[in-house]
Each structure stands twice: as C-alpha cells, then as structure tokens.
Amino acid sequence: MISTRILSTGKVRLSIVYAFFFTLFSFSTSLSAQNHPSDTTSSSVNTDAQIPGVENVEHKTEEGKFDPTAVIMEHIADSHYWHLWGNTSIPLPVILISDKGVDLFSSSKFNHGEDAYQGNHYTYKLIEDQVFAVDTTGVVDKEASSHVYDFSITKNVASTWISIIILLLIFTSVSSAYKKRVGKAPKGFQSLIEPIIMFVRDDIAIPNIGYKYAKFMPLLLTLFFFIWINNLLGLLPIFPGGANVTGNIFMTFLLSFIVLIVVNTSGNKYYWKHILLPDVPWWLYPIMIPVEIIGVVSKPFALMIRLYANISAGHIIVLSLISLIFIFKSIAIAPVSVAFVLFMDVLELLVGFLQAFIFTMLTALFIGTAVQEHH
Amino acid sequence: MGELFEGILNHHLGFVVWSAVAFLLLLVMLKKLAWTPILGAISERERFIESALASAENAKNEMARLTNENESLLKQARVERDLILKEAKELKDKIVAEARTSAQVEGTKMIEKAKHEIDAQKVTALNEVKNQVAELSIQIAEKILRKQFEDQQKQQALVSDLLKDVKLN
Structure with missing residues (x-):
C-alpha cells in the first residue's frame, strides 16, 4: 500500500x-x-x-x-x-x-x-x-x-544562484585582500578562508593527486565551497536558505557527472591500460573489463548517492522531529522537538562540512588514480 | 520501471541544464577572480617565506662562523699577549739582575779603589807628618841648642861636662 x-x-x-x-x-x-x-x-x-x-x-x-x-x-x-x-x-x-x-x-x-x-x-x-x-x-x-x-527557475535553481552570488562575494573580497596585502600575513576574513583553501590544497589535493595537483585545484575548490555553502544554506529554515540543493539528486548527478568527465578526460595511458588491459590472465578479461568499466561509472555514482542521501536524510530528520508536534497535536512536545532539532542542526553543520570534504576528497582520489604514473 | 522514469526529462532536464550552466559559470568566474590570484599569492608568499628562512639560516651560519673566528682570534691574541708579557717579565728580571750584579761589581771596585786611595793618602799624609815632625824637631833642637849655646860659659861647662864623661881610658 x-x-x-x-x-x-x-x-x-x-x-x-x-x-x-x-x-x-x-x-x-x-x-x-x-x-x-x-x-x-x-x-x-x-x-x-x-x-x-x-x-x-x-x-x-x-x-x-x-x-x-x-x-x-x-x-x-x-x-x-x-x-x-x-x-x-x-x-x-x-x-x-x-x-x-x-x-x-x-x-x-x-x-x-x-x-x-x-x-x-x-x-x-x-x-x-x-x-x-x-x-x-x-x-x-x-x-x-x-x-x-x-x-x-525553481526554488533550487534560485537557491543555486544565491549560493553562487555569496561565493563570488566572499572570494572576490578575499582575492582583493591578497592583492592589497602582497607578501603579508593574512588578516581578518582572509585569515578565516585561507586555512580552508590550504586544507583543500594540502590535505585533499596534494596527498591524493600528487605533483600534478595544481591543474585540478580550481575544480576541487569550487566543488568544496559550492557543496559546503549549499549544505549550510539548506540548514537555514527561511529565505534565502531552506532549499535542498545538495540533497537534490539532479544536482548531485550534475556534480558527479562533471567529476566523471574530468576524471576520464585527464586519465593517462596507465589509467586506460588498467581498465582495458588489466594485469590478469587473458581469459579473465571477459569478467575484468566489464567490472572495470562499471567501476568507472560506479565511482561517481557513489558520489552522487552519498551526497544526496546524506543531506536529504538530515533534512528529513529535522522535519520529522518538527512534525512530532503536529502528530501528537500537543505544544508540550515542542520543547523536546526543538531540543532534538537543535542537536540535529548542530550535527548537520558537521555533516555539511564533512560531505563537502568527502565529495572533494573522493574526487581528488579518482583524479589521482587517473593521472598517476605507474613505474 | 518505465513508470519510474516517466517524464523525468520533461520535469528535470531544465534543472540539470540550469545548474550545469550555473556551476560551470561559477567555476570559470572563481578560477579567474579567486583561485588563480589566491593560490598564486599563497605560493608566492610560501616561496618568499622559504627563501627568507633560508637566508636567515645562512645569516645564522655566517654569524656563527664570524663568532668562531672572533673567538679564535681573541684566543690567539690572548696567548700572544701572555707570551709578550712573559717575555717582558723575563727581560725585566734579567735586566734587573744584570743591573744588580753590575752595580755590585762596580761598587766593590769603587770601594776597592777608594780604599787604595785612602791608603795612599794615609801613607802620604803620614810621611808628610813624619817629615814635618822631623823638621820641627830639628828646628826646635836648633833653637834650643842655639839658646843653650849663647853663653860661653855654658858652652865651656858643656864641653867640660862632655869631657868629663869621656874618660880616656
């Protein structure tokens, strides 16, 4: 039923x-x-x-x-x-x-x-x-x-635009701070953003991609901050937040599709050899090659589902807790609901960061496997 | 299954296209406006800090080298000074000792000479005193004699006296 x-x-x-x-x-x-x-x-x-x-x-x-x-x-x-x-x-x-x-x-x-x-x-x-x-x-x-x-122009499209405007405002101001303070230590908002950029570079890009990381930094940084800011905007209950952009499977589909394209277009000959001519006995090829090709698609597919499911689940839990008040039709349940929602919101702050980090890190990992030199 | 995906393109293709346009636009704009200048500035600063640290290290090494050199120079100078002082002291002692011995020798010589002189003077003085005493005695004797022999009688008496003593044996 x-x-x-x-x-x-x-x-x-x-x-x-x-x-x-x-x-x-x-x-x-x-x-x-x-x-x-x-x-x-x-x-x-x-x-x-x-x-x-x-x-x-x-x-x-x-x-x-x-x-x-x-x-x-x-x-x-x-x-x-x-x-x-x-x-x-x-x-x-x-x-x-x-x-x-x-x-x-x-x-x-x-x-x-x-x-x-x-x-x-x-x-x-x-x-x-x-x-x-x-x-x-x-x-x-x-x-x-x-x-x-x-x-x-749906709610999610409009929310995406709002997040883009916020990102552009943040990063153009940070960028101008770098131009004003050439060679000096970061200051103010710049010093809040710089460690995050350094985190993406030193803890996500470099360990996973290696010395070729510089080419992929713009994509990784954009992915990271775009997902994060949309996760955070999704936590706001009212306008300009409240949209569930990163919990929309079509948005996560788009992001992971971009990852799929980038990973496979930057793949070198070792990457393609690993997929099409793996180091196994030839009679295993009928099994191995389809498995490898499924792997190419399933990795971004996992990215898509993971982000979508995590963010949607967070929204659903918060909404469910609020719904308790209406299910029990009692104002007495409200303090309990609010306490749990507060807890969930704080947890979602962490999850919002974590999912942006995981998405970016796995993207870097996939790119790393594609550009790695085998000796 | 067909029902599941029915109308999916009709209802959601637009969203995918809009978000693709938006995301790619964001990527391009942020790359141009933010990531390139920010990452450039960060790596520039990192290079600067690295080179500054390297030159600080060099300066430290140079400093240590100079300090070492100074110290060894100082040590050498100290040793040299000690040596010079020692030599000077030895020289002084030698000079003092020499001076003392030569002074002693000279003194002894002078004392000796003075003694000789004194002796000679004494002899001369004694001789002179003897001569003068002799002369004086002669003069006194002459004067006495002359006084004695002014009177004829006395002369006679003396001669007779003398003659008396002289017994012709």
Whole structure:
C-alpha cells in the first residue's frame, strides 16, 4: 500500500531515505496512508493534489489527520514557489520549452495548483509541483506533456544562484585582500578562508593527486565551497536558505557527472591500460573489463548517492522531529522537538562540512588514480 | 520501471541544464577572480617565506662562523699577549739582575779603589807628618841648642861636662 503510493507520488528518487524515514514514522504513516487512496493512473487529474506553501492546511485529510510524509517530501523536493511562511510564497518564473515554442509566466498563475494556466501553446497545470499540459477539461494530456520541457527557475535553481552570488562575494573580497596585502600575513576574513583553501590544497589535493595537483585545484575548490555553502544554506529554515540543493539528486548527478568527465578526460595511458588491459590472465578479461568499466561509472555514482542521501536524510530528520508536534497535536512536545532539532542542526553543520570534504576528497582520489604514473 | 522514469526529462532536464550552466559559470568566474590570484599569492608568499628562512639560516651560519673566528682570534691574541708579557717579565728580571750584579761589581771596585786611595793618602799624609815632625824637631833642637849655646860659659861647662864623661881610658 505504502509502496504503491510512493510510485504514484513520483518522488521515487527519495526512496532510499524514505526507508529510513518510514522506520521512524511507520505508526503515523500507516494511519494516514489509509486515507490516501492511491491513484496510479496519472492520466487523470488528482484535484486534491498536495500543493506547496499551504501544506499545514492542505495536508490534513478529511478527518483532520496530519500527514508528515507529504509535508516532509514536499519540503525537501524542488518547487515552483519559494515558501516563506503560512500561505505566503514567492512565485518564481516558469519557463516551458515545448515543440511549439517557449512559454514564460509567473508560477503565481497556477494559484498553487488550483488553476490551469492557458499559455501560448498549451494549457498547463501544476500537479504535485510538476508542470503538465492539460486539455480543456483539465485532464493531463500525456502526449502533449511529453513535449513540454520544464526550464523553470525553481526554488533550487534560485537557491543555486544565491549560493553562487555569496561565493563570488566572499572570494572576490578575499582575492582583493591578497592583492592589497602582497607578501603579508593574512588578516581578518582572509585569515578565516585561507586555512580552508590550504586544507583543500594540502590535505585533499596534494596527498591524493600528487605533483600534478595544481591543474585540478580550481575544480576541487569550487566543488568544496559550492557543496559546503549549499549544505549550510539548506540548514537555514527561511529565505534565502531552506532549499535542498545538495540533497537534490539532479544536482548531485550534475556534480558527479562533471567529476566523471574530468576524471576520464585527464586519465593517462596507465589509467586506460588498467581498465582495458588489466594485469590478469587473458581469459579473465571477459569478467575484468566489464567490472572495470562499471567501476568507472560506479565511482561517481557513489558520489552522487552519498551526497544526496546524506543531506536529504538530515533534512528529513529535522522535519520529522518538527512534525512530532503536529502528530501528537500537543505544544508540550515542542520543547523536546526543538531540543532534538537543535542537536540535529548542530550535527548537520558537521555533516555539511564533512560531505563537502568527502565529495572533494573522493574526487581528488579518482583524479589521482587517473593521472598517476605507474613505474 | 518505465513508470519510474516517466517524464523525468520533461520535469528535470531544465534543472540539470540550469545548474550545469550555473556551476560551470561559477567555476570559470572563481578560477579567474579567486583561485588563480589566491593560490598564486599563497605560493608566492610560501616561496618568499622559504627563501627568507633560508637566508636567515645562512645569516645564522655566517654569524656563527664570524663568532668562531672572533673567538679564535681573541684566543690567539690572548696567548700572544701572555707570551709578550712573559717575555717582558723575563727581560725585566734579567735586566734587573744584570743591573744588580753590575752595580755590585762596580761598587766593590769603587770601594776597592777608594780604599787604595785612602791608603795612599794615609801613607802620604803620614810621611808628610813624619817629615814635618822631623823638621820641627830639628828646628826646635836648633833653637834650643842655639839658646843653650849663647853663653860661653855654658858652652865651656858643656864641653867640660862632655869631657868629663869621656874618660880616656
């Protein structure tokens, strides 16, 4: 019952952490799941679709039961709105590229999924925060939807931009400090950042890559600080934080894909010989070569899953603890929840750094194996 | 399985493209604006510190060398000074000793000479005194005689006296 519901929600990508979550809240979800008849036929519009920004109201079922699963999944998922508080959200631009052309409008037109919007080319509706093309009666047109590509500036895209602006502000100011104080000891903010840069260089890049490290420093530093700042922004409960950028599997997919490209384009002849002509008897080649080729992909794949799962799990635990208040419907549980959330947030500060470190270090390790000289 | 990935490109390709553009843009901008100048400045400073440390080490070695040299020079000078002092002392002692012996010899000589002189003078003086005493005695005797023999009678008496003594045997 529960698993069919997962399939129907289209949030299957979260299934790994979902399992963890369910062990925590199986008692409450099993109750609420009964009240959500699963609608596996996605062609018909679910008019009771759960809409972001109004979850506290919307997610109470007819009996007034609070559904933490939906609330949490919605919080950690991407959205076309940037929810602020209560029913207030910042509408974000929706950009839809279809076979007929481009449609650009504000997500406020969807009225949190209540209304269909008549665009230039199709009529669109927001169902579970995903844009579908619908026909005049408000039913999803599967054929038309398959031609519509969603290039919206979503919450995660906007959050990525915010993190990029913060990073550029930080590092241009640090960089100008270096220009002003040539040959002198670092001072102020510069001396806060320099040890971290040195950490990436001396403890991540040099031990793993060796003397060829300099070429890869920009990538490693950018990865490290980008992941870290997004992990930290994700911990902020309200705007400009609150987005789950590094806990979004598509973002971690992109990052690990870049790692895959960099590692394999910088691989030298020893690296390729190790994969295509490993030092084993020839009759083992049918086994070894596929294994090595799977290894090429599985290493970045592990990076992708690790970062995504760790950050999403952190968000889920914090949200679950907060949900306890609504599950028990008692203000008395609030101090307990807040205490645990505080503990988790502090832990997540550590995890945010740790995951950025691990991602960068494994990237350096993979690059190191690719550029290593064998004697 | 097909249902699982249904619409994944429609809904998520845009996000991947946006984040790829954003991340690559960030990478390029940070590389140009931050990483190259910062890493350059850091390695420049490291080189500077290294060379400064090396030159400090050199200066220390040079200093130690100079100190050693000074010390050995000082030691040598001290030894030389001691030697000179010793020589001077020996020389002084020798001179003093020589002076003493020569003074003694001279003194003895002078004393000897003075003795001879004194002796000679004494002899001369004694001789003169003897002569004068003799002369004086003669003069006194002459005067006495002359006084005695002014009177004829006395002369007669004396002659007779003398004659009396002289007994013609």
